[in-house]
Amino acid sequence: MSFLNIDELTGKIFTGQWTRAHGGDAPIVNPSSGAEVGRAGSSNGQDVAEAAARAAEAQKGWAALPFVERAAILHRAGRVIEDNGAEIIDWFKQEAGAAAGMAGFNVHVGGAECFEAAALASQPYGEILRSEKPRLSFSRQIPVGVVGVISPFNAPLILGIRSVAPALALGNAVILKPDPRTAICGGAVIAEAFRQAGLPEGVLQVLPGGVEAGQQLVADPNVPVIAFTGSTAAGRKIAEAASTHLKRTHLELGGNSPLIVLDDVDIDAAAENGAWSAFLHQGQICMIAGRHIVHESVADEYVAKLSQKAKGLPVGDPLQREVALGPIIDAAQRDKIHGLVTSSVSGGATLAAGGTYDDLFYRPTVLDHVTQETPAYNTEVFGPVASVIRFSSVDELAAIAANSEYGLSLGILTRNPMRGLEIADRIPSGIVHINDQTVDDEAVAPFGGVAASGNGSRVGGRANLEAFTETQWVTMQAEPARYPF
Template identity: 35%
Template sequence: MLTIHSLSKQYIEGSWRDGTSENTLIISNPYNKEVLSTIKMATIHDVDQAYKAALAAKEQWDKVNPYQKRTILEKAVHYIEQHEEEITEIIIDELGGTRLKAAFEIGLVKNMIKEAATFPLRMEGKILPSIEDNKENRLYRIPVGVVGVISPFNFPFFLSMKSVAPALGAGNGVVLKPHEETPVTGGTLIAKIFEEAGIPKGLLNVVVADIQEIGDTFVEHPIPRIISFTGSTKVGSHIGQVAIKNFKKPILELGGNSAFIIMDDADIDYAVNAATFSRFTHQGQICMSANRILVHKPIYQKFLKQYKEKVSSLKVGDPRDPETIIGPVVNDRQAANLQSIINKGVEQGASVLLEGKISGNMVEPTILTDVTPQMLIAQEELFGPVVCVIPFETEEEAIAIANDTRFGLSGAIHTSSIERGVEMAKKIHTGMIHVNDITINDEPIVAFGGENQSGIGRLNGQWSLDEFTTMKWISVNYGKRNFPY
């Protein structure tokens, strides 16, 4: 049976073991603070062993028939399906996710692995002509070698798997460092799934470590060729710089400040529901969440009335209750940060349309109005159930407000004129934007990634295959070249 306690070990070289650190990580339930388990932390030595194991096992993986690789990845999906209820319990207990959130995340994970399972059969090359007579140019798609993956706490199962599964499918070894808040859901659970699926021992390693102890070792280590990081823009900037300095390719999926635009010809009932889902799913702890709701002035008051009624109806509480929509944010520190941002917004002139109480890390929904684009609350990523609503008068103003951010991840536009929405979407500087839909979208075969300070690179489908492989040129001269001297 899968439990947090049974998965509270490091997974290195195909074995479950304690880390060699003197420090211990306590895993606790963010809702009721119950201690769930403990993990002995990893050290620099453990990280070194993990990377060496991944490199050695990658040579074994190279010898596995591509069809067999596909079968192994498909077995991982089957294992998840067999243990879906246990995985749901782990998501609820370790990160305070609701049952709705857990089902959503598990579905994303299964689809991602199914897509990655096609990669072994898509390692295609090319034969190209040459300017020289009797010569051909061969291009081989090959794995990069070893990939280091650093994942966040909000959707840890999926956002770890988003890089791990494609990297394995493309033929690489992997070392995964999950966030300390979610070492099981984002780390050791994934190790267990692929262990049961039958990958070579050591191909995937999970190290649970404190950055204060290992520093930049995970990124600087000479073995990994790619570092895939999902998390905050501040940390991502540092990781990207360290990676580049050490001649590694960074893939960065970072923060967002998505705008949800509602035009005066939109279906307001539908827009209210979509805006609510876009902001409050998983307590707003999603990089694609709608931070700013931009509403055309002719419908502004009507929207506010309906939106407040809808958001007020969301049940806050125990994530184990199937009726709960909003559970706890990840920790008290995050709740305190949200309170500080709300207070600053009010100081700068924002009005509280709906005031949510904050007790520990339980944060009830808060809606702020009279917000201007320059306020802190409109500029910062709001990683919690807090949202600001901003009116606009013209289409051009809506676009300008949407672009008034250093981020550029997602967005949404609601209008009865599809092509109007598409033309607006083209002018908004984001990696992704959705017409008459929610801001939270991720599909396994569609390019995913941000612009500006929301990230570098694209994942999913062909884009993941391109990111986790490289092209090698081998030329063959069937004759003899003529030399000038």
């Protein structure tokens, strides 16, 4: 029996059960072929307002459940994802254009997020405080109520469930608005996993939709916290709108991460790391390494080996054959990528590999001899493009790497890890990987960027507890206090 019945989901959103959306429906398109493979419900402001009211009511009973019952549902949801991994992987190939490895990684992390959240439900949620008075004084973390989650297309299962699962585990209700381009991978999969796990109706609602739905979610008085993953430009607008309602926002935004290659590194290993961090999932990952900062003494060899890898990677429809790269999500994104590449070459960069496309299939691209003003170097490309810039001294390296509005992830390759850590201390970044590339995610680890990459770690590990609860101070004493008036 199929995990997802696409015919039953046509034109529907998840409100605890699959119901017709007031906003109509929207096509689900396979980016490899351009074929329509179904139609998802498209929520509007009315759908979101009604969902928020339902969620606020359902949350009370959910928060009152013993933590062991919440944990059991989270654990079952993780098992549902794992048990249906093969079908979910096929949907990732079909809807998100993901190669098998990237699709499988989403399934793995999706299940892990549920298991880690299940453990979160039983963690200590307060501490005993000292007090000047003869009383018991303590703080405790209580649910915020309803959490709004807005997730993107690129890793839709991971980037949705990493907020959904911990928010639920801590006693909140959740409204998830996935990107309509991946309404199945980033929406229906999560909805069905929790429905089949026995989550009470109304506690999780999944409403793909456009700008109107997002605006209502940010403005709705029943939703005090917004967790957003997406572009920096969109994140700024959401933060501004949320601030007028005094809402807390957790923003995981764009990046243009540097991969640093020092002069003592194994170049073969460096090229492997460089290719993975630049070309994985067609470069459509916020942590992707667009800036390759390489010591001048090894730069020629690095570019040669990275280019060789780029030229040898198979690109195509992941449903048809084993490929390393699938399609770009849509034509607008492909054209943005190609425009940055062509303007960079026109400005003096050397095209060492790639720079061409067939429909939405963009060849992995290497640009050499770039400067800090080169468009594909100083912009988040969100495509399979590695721009190589050279340095001669550590001071120059640190200045180049730190010269970016973003600060999400940093990779440093060197035979001396302590040297790498010293360099990392000079480069603002939310994530640092020494002797590894820039792209990684684990449910147990804090995740987030600084500067234009977001407002710090808001998901993962202990960060989840602070992200999705309020801190409340409580005192208790045996008799009512007495006062002089």
